[in-house]
Amino acid sequence: QVHLVESGGGLVQAGGSLNLSCVSSGRNFSRYCMGWFRQAPGQEREFVAGITWFAGMDYYAESVKGRFTISRDKFKNTVSLQMTNLKPEDTAVYYCAAPDRDEVVAVTAEVEYDYWGQGTQVTVSS
Secondary structure (H helix, E strand, O other), X not given: OEEEEEEOOEEEEOOOOEXXXXXXXXXXXXXXXXXXXXXXXXXXXXXXXXXXXXXXXXXXXXXXXXXXXXXXXXXXXXXXEEEOOXXXXXXXXXXXXXXXXXXXXXXXXXXXXXXXXXXXXXXEEO
């Protein structure tokens, strides 16, 4: 069993910052990368950021590039998402996810991910 648990969500004013964290626990598994996705009310879940586990290569959605930074700590089995200059349109439930495989075709593709956290709410007020 693999568990992903997110933390760090909350309510912030536009222009503010939040730092999300996700810790994985349970059995060891092959993870090529870890990612953050988000889902706003009435919308489909979308890719936000991803990072390859060993090389540390990062990927971002265009809408967050330059404002969000993803990082990982291999020893603590955590992935973090530093979010700055937050906008009301960033309001969503943010999910941490990981694939259980050594390679993926696309870090940005939701279908590649096998394990998901329960999500943490981020609300940005205008």
